[in-house]
Amino acid sequence: MEHSDSECHFKCLSRDLLAHIMVRLDGSSLASAACTCSELHGLAQDQRLWKHLCHSTWPSTSLKEAHHLFSSFTMEGFNRFYADSYPLILHDRNSDVIPIQTHLSPSDFASFIDVYYRDKCILSRVLDGMPNTAVCGDGQSNDFLRWFLNCPFRLVLFDVDSVEGDEVRSGNDEYGYTQMLSPRFMAPVQIGKTKDHSKELVEGLRLSWVLFDKKRGRAVNLSSWKPVLVKKIWATDGDYLMHFGCIVPVEENVLPHKLAKCLIMARCSLAGKEGYLRWKEISMHFEDTIGAHINGDKSLIIMNRALYCLRSNKPLVVEKAYEQFEEQKQEIIRKKKLKDTIADWLFLSFEVSIFITFGYYYFFSPI
Structure with missing residues:
Protein backbone atom coordinates (compact mmCIF):
# COMPACT_ATOMS: atom_id res chain seq x y z
CA MET A 1 0.00 0.00 0.00
CA GLU A 2 2.80 2.38 0.92
CA HIS A 3 4.65 1.58 -2.29
CA SER A 4 1.61 2.35 -4.45
CA ASP A 5 1.00 5.60 -2.55
CA SER A 6 4.58 6.77 -3.14
CA GLU A 7 4.32 5.85 -6.82
CA CYS A 8 1.10 7.86 -7.01
CA HIS A 9 2.85 10.87 -5.48
CA PHE A 10 5.62 10.60 -8.06
CA LYS A 11 3.10 10.52 -10.87
CA CYS A 12 1.68 13.78 -9.58
CA LEU A 13 5.02 15.46 -10.25
CA SER A 14 6.01 16.50 -13.75
CA ARG A 15 8.85 14.68 -15.47
CA ASP A 16 10.80 17.91 -15.70
CA LEU A 17 10.60 18.39 -11.94
CA LEU A 18 11.60 14.79 -11.27
CA ALA A 19 14.53 15.12 -13.67
CA HIS A 20 15.51 18.35 -11.92
CA ILE A 21 15.57 16.45 -8.63
CA MET A 22 17.41 13.40 -9.95
CA VAL A 23 20.18 15.43 -11.56
CA ARG A 24 21.27 16.35 -8.02
CA LEU A 25 21.71 12.73 -6.94
CA ASP A 26 25.02 10.89 -6.85
CA GLY A 27 25.48 7.65 -8.74
CA SER A 28 24.50 5.29 -5.91
CA SER A 29 21.40 7.30 -5.05
CA LEU A 30 20.39 7.50 -8.71
CA ALA A 31 20.73 3.74 -9.11
CA SER A 32 18.72 3.16 -5.91
CA ALA A 33 15.99 5.56 -7.04
CA ALA A 34 15.69 3.65 -10.31
CA CYS A 35 14.71 0.55 -8.35
CA THR A 36 11.80 2.16 -6.48
CA CYS A 37 9.20 2.49 -9.26
CA SER A 38 8.78 2.30 -13.00
CA GLU A 39 8.54 6.07 -13.34
CA LEU A 40 11.93 6.71 -11.75
CA HIS A 41 13.42 3.72 -13.54
CA GLY A 42 12.53 5.26 -16.86
CA LEU A 43 13.95 8.64 -15.86
CA ALA A 44 17.17 7.03 -14.64
CA GLN A 45 17.84 5.66 -18.12
CA ASP A 46 18.28 9.18 -19.44
CA GLN A 47 21.94 9.36 -20.47
CA ARG A 48 21.94 13.11 -19.91
CA LEU A 49 21.73 12.42 -16.16
CA TRP A 50 24.68 10.04 -16.26
CA LYS A 51 26.62 12.35 -18.55
CA HIS A 52 26.15 15.20 -16.08
CA LEU A 53 27.16 12.86 -13.24
CA CYS A 54 30.33 11.76 -15.07
CA HIS A 55 31.28 15.36 -15.83
CA SER A 56 30.80 16.41 -12.20
CA THR A 57 32.70 13.39 -10.82
CA TRP A 58 35.51 13.50 -13.39
CA PRO A 59 35.78 17.03 -14.87
CA SER A 60 38.34 15.68 -17.35
CA THR A 61 35.49 13.91 -19.20
CA SER A 62 33.97 17.30 -20.03
CA LEU A 63 37.15 18.74 -21.57
CA LYS A 64 37.28 19.46 -25.27
CA GLU A 65 39.94 16.76 -25.76
CA ALA A 66 37.47 14.14 -24.46
CA HIS A 67 34.50 14.89 -26.72
CA HIS A 68 35.53 12.64 -29.59
CA LEU A 69 36.25 9.77 -27.19
CA PHE A 70 32.57 9.60 -26.22
CA SER A 71 31.14 10.30 -29.66
CA SER A 72 30.32 6.62 -30.20
CA PHE A 73 28.43 6.28 -26.90
CA THR A 74 24.88 4.98 -27.39
CA MET A 75 22.38 3.68 -24.84
CA GLU A 76 23.87 3.17 -21.38
CA GLY A 77 27.22 4.61 -22.46
CA PHE A 78 27.74 7.10 -19.64
CA ASN A 79 25.84 4.82 -17.26
CA ARG A 80 28.38 2.07 -17.92
CA PHE A 81 31.32 4.47 -17.72
CA TYR A 82 30.22 5.58 -14.24
CA ALA A 83 29.57 2.01 -13.09
CA ASP A 84 33.03 0.93 -14.34
CA SER A 85 35.00 3.93 -13.04
CA TYR A 86 33.47 4.82 -9.69
CA PRO A 87 34.34 1.61 -7.75
CA LEU A 316 39.63 0.77 3.02
CA VAL A 317 39.26 -2.74 1.57
CA VAL A 318 41.24 -1.71 -1.51
CA GLU A 319 43.91 -0.10 0.69
CA LYS A 320 44.21 -3.30 2.73
CA ALA A 321 44.79 -5.33 -0.44
CA TYR A 322 47.54 -2.86 -1.39
CA GLU A 323 49.18 -3.32 2.02
CA GLN A 324 49.01 -7.11 1.68
CA PHE A 325 50.79 -6.87 -1.66
CA GLU A 326 53.55 -4.76 -0.08
CA GLU A 327 53.96 -7.35 2.70
CA GLN A 328 54.17 -10.14 0.12
CA LYS A 329 56.67 -8.08 -1.86
CA GLN A 330 58.93 -7.61 1.17
CA GLU A 331 58.75 -11.33 1.92
CA ILE A 332 59.73 -12.24 -1.66
CA ILE A 333 62.62 -9.76 -1.57
CA ARG A 334 63.77 -11.17 1.81
CA LYS A 335 63.75 -14.74 0.47
CA LYS A 336 65.59 -13.66 -2.68
CA LYS A 337 68.30 -11.94 -0.61
CA LEU A 338 68.62 -15.02 1.60
CA LYS A 339 68.92 -17.24 -1.48
CA ASP A 340 71.56 -14.96 -2.99
CA THR A 341 73.48 -14.91 0.32
CA ILE A 342 73.49 -18.73 0.51
CA ALA A 343 74.62 -18.92 -3.12
CA ASP A 344 77.46 -16.47 -2.41
CA TRP A 345 78.60 -18.51 0.61
CA LEU A 346 78.50 -21.74 -1.38
CA PHE A 347 80.50 -20.16 -4.18
CA LEU A 348 83.02 -18.76 -1.69
CA SER A 349 83.28 -22.16 0.02
CA PHE A 350 83.90 -23.80 -3.34
CA GLU A 351 86.69 -21.32 -4.14
CA VAL A 352 88.29 -21.87 -0.72
CA SER A 353 88.15 -25.65 -1.12
CA ILE A 354 89.76 -25.39 -4.59
CA PHE A 355 92.48 -23.14 -3.16
CA ILE A 356 93.18 -25.54 -0.28
CA THR A 357 93.26 -28.53 -2.65
CA PHE A 358 95.77 -26.92 -5.00
CA GLY A 359 97.82 -25.72 -2.04
CA TYR A 360 97.94 -29.19 -0.57
CA TYR A 361 99.12 -30.78 -3.81
CA TYR A 362 101.65 -28.02 -4.34
CA PHE A 363 103.30 -28.34 -0.94
CA PHE A 364 102.89 -32.02 -0.13
CA SER A 365 102.88 -33.86 -3.44
CA PRO A 366 106.15 -35.71 -4.26
CA ILE A 367 108.39 -34.12 -6.89
Missing part, protein backbone atom coordinates in the same frame (compact mmCIF):
# COMPACT_ATOMS: atom_id res chain seq x y z
CA LEU A 88 38.03 0.80 -7.27
CA ILE A 89 39.91 -2.35 -8.26
CA LEU A 90 39.69 -5.05 -5.61
CA HIS A 91 42.37 -7.71 -5.52
CA ASP A 92 40.88 -10.88 -4.05
CA ARG A 93 43.34 -13.71 -3.46
CA ASN A 94 40.56 -16.29 -3.78
CA SER A 95 39.25 -15.08 -7.14
CA ASP A 96 40.29 -16.85 -10.33
CA VAL A 97 41.88 -14.96 -13.21
CA ILE A 98 40.02 -15.62 -16.45
CA PRO A 99 42.40 -15.47 -19.45
CA ILE A 100 41.55 -12.70 -21.92
CA GLN A 101 43.00 -13.06 -25.39
CA THR A 102 42.69 -9.92 -27.50
CA HIS A 103 44.77 -7.77 -29.82
CA LEU A 104 46.14 -4.78 -27.94
CA SER A 105 47.46 -1.47 -29.18
CA PRO A 106 48.64 1.62 -27.24
CA SER A 107 46.25 3.74 -29.28
CA ASP A 108 43.27 1.79 -27.90
CA PHE A 109 43.61 3.42 -24.48
CA ALA A 110 42.88 6.88 -23.13
CA SER A 111 43.31 8.23 -19.61
CA PHE A 112 41.24 10.73 -17.63
CA ILE A 113 43.19 12.20 -14.70
CA ASP A 114 41.60 14.38 -12.01
CA VAL A 115 43.19 15.64 -8.79
CA TYR A 116 41.14 16.98 -5.89
CA TYR A 117 41.99 18.86 -2.74
CA ARG A 118 39.34 19.15 -0.02
CA ASP A 119 36.70 17.87 -2.50
CA LYS A 120 37.54 20.60 -5.02
CA CYS A 121 38.99 19.61 -8.39
CA ILE A 122 42.30 21.39 -8.90
CA LEU A 123 43.66 19.59 -11.99
CA SER A 124 42.07 17.75 -14.93
CA ARG A 125 43.81 16.29 -17.98
CA VAL A 126 43.15 13.82 -20.81
CA LEU A 127 45.75 11.54 -22.40
CA ASP A 128 44.61 9.99 -25.68
CA GLY A 129 46.82 7.04 -26.54
CA MET A 130 50.49 6.93 -25.54
CA PRO A 131 53.38 9.05 -26.81
CA ASN A 132 55.89 7.73 -29.36
CA THR A 133 53.75 4.75 -30.40
CA ALA A 134 52.50 5.87 -33.80
CA VAL A 135 51.71 3.31 -36.48
CA CYS A 136 53.06 3.54 -40.01
CA GLY A 137 50.78 3.94 -42.99
CA ASP A 138 51.12 0.30 -44.06
CA GLY A 139 49.80 -0.83 -40.69
CA GLN A 140 53.14 -2.13 -39.46
CA SER A 141 54.48 -0.96 -36.12
CA ASN A 142 57.39 1.43 -36.43
CA ASP A 143 60.61 1.48 -34.42
CA PHE A 144 59.05 3.58 -31.66
CA LEU A 145 56.33 0.99 -31.10
CA ARG A 146 58.82 -1.89 -31.00
CA TRP A 147 60.90 0.11 -28.56
CA PHE A 148 57.80 0.79 -26.44
CA LEU A 149 56.89 -2.89 -26.23
CA ASN A 150 60.34 -3.96 -25.04
CA CYS A 151 61.39 -1.11 -22.73
CA PRO A 152 60.14 -0.20 -19.23
CA PHE A 153 56.70 1.39 -19.46
CA ARG A 154 56.10 4.80 -17.90
CA LEU A 155 53.20 7.03 -18.92
CA VAL A 156 53.97 10.66 -18.03
CA LEU A 157 51.14 13.16 -17.66
CA PHE A 158 53.57 16.00 -17.10
CA ASP A 159 56.88 16.86 -15.53
CA VAL A 160 57.43 20.55 -14.77
CA ASP A 161 60.43 20.33 -12.49
CA SER A 162 62.40 22.72 -14.68
CA VAL A 163 59.48 24.77 -16.03
CA GLU A 164 59.14 28.30 -14.69
CA GLY A 165 56.03 30.45 -14.68
CA ASP A 166 53.51 29.43 -17.35
CA GLU A 167 56.04 28.14 -19.86
CA VAL A 168 55.09 24.97 -21.72
CA ARG A 169 57.70 22.79 -23.35
CA SER A 170 58.22 19.20 -24.46
CA GLY A 171 61.16 16.88 -24.18
CA ASN A 172 62.15 13.34 -23.28
CA ASP A 173 61.97 11.74 -19.87
CA GLU A 174 64.55 9.37 -18.40
CA TYR A 175 63.11 6.46 -20.40
CA GLY A 176 63.02 8.40 -23.65
CA TYR A 177 59.28 9.04 -23.75
CA THR A 178 58.03 12.41 -24.91
CA GLN A 179 56.89 14.34 -21.87
CA MET A 180 53.46 15.90 -22.05
CA LEU A 181 54.28 18.99 -20.05
CA SER A 182 51.87 21.54 -18.67
CA PRO A 183 52.14 24.93 -16.99
CA ARG A 184 52.67 25.26 -13.29
CA PHE A 185 49.56 24.06 -11.47
CA MET A 186 48.88 25.61 -8.10
CA ALA A 187 46.12 25.16 -5.56
CA PRO A 188 45.74 26.56 -2.02
CA VAL A 189 46.41 24.09 0.78
CA GLN A 190 45.32 24.36 4.37
CA ILE A 191 48.63 23.87 6.14
CA GLY A 192 49.51 23.86 9.79
CA LYS A 193 52.53 25.25 11.59
CA THR A 194 54.63 22.08 11.28
CA LYS A 195 57.43 21.73 8.75
CA ASP A 196 56.11 18.41 7.47
CA HIS A 197 52.65 18.67 5.89
CA SER A 198 52.30 15.01 4.92
CA LYS A 199 49.28 14.55 7.17
CA GLU A 200 47.41 17.46 5.57
CA LEU A 201 48.10 16.02 2.12
CA VAL A 202 46.94 12.53 3.13
CA GLU A 203 43.69 13.95 4.48
CA GLY A 204 43.03 16.43 1.67
CA LEU A 205 44.41 15.04 -1.60
CA ARG A 206 42.51 12.62 -3.83
CA LEU A 207 43.51 11.41 -7.30
CA SER A 208 41.57 9.55 -9.98
CA TRP A 209 43.18 7.91 -13.03
CA VAL A 210 40.47 6.38 -15.22
CA LEU A 211 41.74 4.13 -17.99
CA PHE A 212 39.35 3.92 -20.95
CA ASP A 213 39.30 1.30 -23.72
CA LYS A 214 38.08 3.24 -26.76
CA LYS A 215 37.26 0.12 -28.80
CA ARG A 216 35.17 -1.72 -26.23
CA GLY A 217 33.86 1.21 -24.21
CA ARG A 218 35.09 -0.27 -20.93
CA ALA A 219 36.74 1.79 -18.18
CA VAL A 220 38.51 1.26 -14.85
CA ASN A 221 39.94 3.51 -12.15
CA LEU A 222 43.59 2.55 -11.58
CA SER A 223 43.96 4.79 -8.54
CA SER A 224 43.43 4.11 -4.85
CA TRP A 225 41.60 7.48 -4.67
CA LYS A 226 43.41 8.46 -1.46
CA PRO A 227 47.23 8.32 -1.23
CA VAL A 228 48.73 5.07 0.04
CA LEU A 229 51.99 6.91 0.75
CA VAL A 230 52.96 10.55 1.35
CA LYS A 231 56.46 11.52 2.40
CA LYS A 232 58.54 14.66 2.37
CA ILE A 233 61.82 14.56 0.44
CA TRP A 234 64.09 16.80 2.47
CA ALA A 235 66.98 16.44 0.03
CA THR A 236 65.00 18.21 -2.72
CA ASP A 237 64.13 21.28 -0.67
CA GLY A 238 60.86 19.95 0.66
CA ASP A 239 59.21 18.16 -2.26
CA TYR A 240 56.38 15.78 -1.38
CA LEU A 241 56.16 12.36 -3.01
CA MET A 242 52.76 10.67 -3.16
CA HIS A 243 51.82 7.17 -4.25
CA PHE A 244 48.42 6.05 -5.51
CA GLY A 245 47.56 2.80 -7.26
CA CYS A 246 46.05 -0.65 -7.22
CA ILE A 247 46.91 -4.35 -7.43
CA VAL A 248 46.01 -6.18 -10.64
CA PRO A 249 45.87 -10.01 -10.78
CA VAL A 250 47.27 -11.47 -14.01
CA GLU A 251 47.97 -14.85 -15.57
CA GLU A 252 51.08 -16.80 -14.55
CA ASN A 253 52.48 -16.59 -18.07
CA VAL A 254 52.50 -12.78 -17.72
CA LEU A 255 54.16 -12.58 -14.27
CA PRO A 256 55.37 -15.54 -12.15
CA HIS A 257 53.64 -14.40 -8.95
CA LYS A 258 50.47 -13.45 -10.87
CA LEU A 259 50.29 -9.95 -9.40
CA ALA A 260 51.19 -6.50 -10.74
CA LYS A 261 51.18 -3.17 -8.95
CA CYS A 262 49.95 -0.09 -10.74
CA LEU A 263 51.90 2.78 -9.23
CA ILE A 264 50.75 6.35 -9.82
CA MET A 265 53.41 8.78 -8.62
CA ALA A 266 52.77 12.44 -7.93
CA ARG A 267 55.36 14.96 -6.80
CA CYS A 268 54.70 18.50 -5.67
CA SER A 269 56.05 21.26 -3.45
CA LEU A 270 54.51 23.97 -1.30
CA ALA A 271 55.16 27.48 -2.59
CA GLY A 272 54.53 30.88 -1.04
CA LYS A 273 53.32 31.90 2.38
CA GLU A 274 49.78 30.92 1.41
CA GLY A 275 50.86 27.30 1.02
CA TYR A 276 50.20 26.58 -2.66
CA LEU A 277 50.73 23.20 -4.28
CA ARG A 278 53.12 23.37 -7.20
CA TRP A 279 52.82 20.16 -9.22
CA LYS A 280 56.05 18.77 -10.61
CA GLU A 281 55.17 15.31 -11.84
CA ILE A 282 52.32 12.87 -12.28
CA SER A 283 53.13 9.54 -13.93
CA MET A 284 51.99 5.92 -13.99
CA HIS A 285 53.79 2.61 -14.43
CA PHE A 286 53.55 -1.05 -13.43
CA GLU A 287 55.83 -3.09 -11.15
CA ASP A 288 56.18 -6.78 -10.37
CA THR A 289 56.43 -8.30 -6.90
CA ILE A 290 60.11 -7.38 -6.52
CA GLY A 291 59.61 -3.76 -7.59
CA ALA A 292 60.99 -4.07 -11.14
CA HIS A 293 59.43 -1.92 -13.89
CA ILE A 294 57.36 -3.90 -16.40
CA ASN A 295 57.84 -3.37 -20.13
CA GLY A 296 55.28 -1.93 -22.52
CA ASP A 297 54.17 -5.28 -23.96
CA LYS A 298 53.18 -6.74 -20.59
CA SER A 299 51.84 -3.39 -19.38
CA LEU A 300 49.28 -3.42 -22.19
CA ILE A 301 48.17 -6.89 -21.07
CA ILE A 302 47.90 -5.70 -17.45
CA MET A 303 45.87 -2.64 -18.45
CA ASN A 304 43.50 -4.86 -20.42
CA ARG A 305 43.25 -7.23 -17.45
CA ALA A 306 42.45 -4.32 -15.11
CA LEU A 307 39.34 -3.54 -17.17
CA TYR A 308 37.85 -6.89 -16.10
CA CYS A 309 38.89 -6.95 -12.44
CA LEU A 310 36.58 -7.12 -9.44
CA ARG A 311 35.55 -3.73 -8.01
CA SER A 312 34.68 -2.37 -4.58
CA ASN A 313 33.12 0.85 -3.29
CA LYS A 314 35.07 0.51 -0.04
CA PRO A 315 38.43 2.33 -0.26
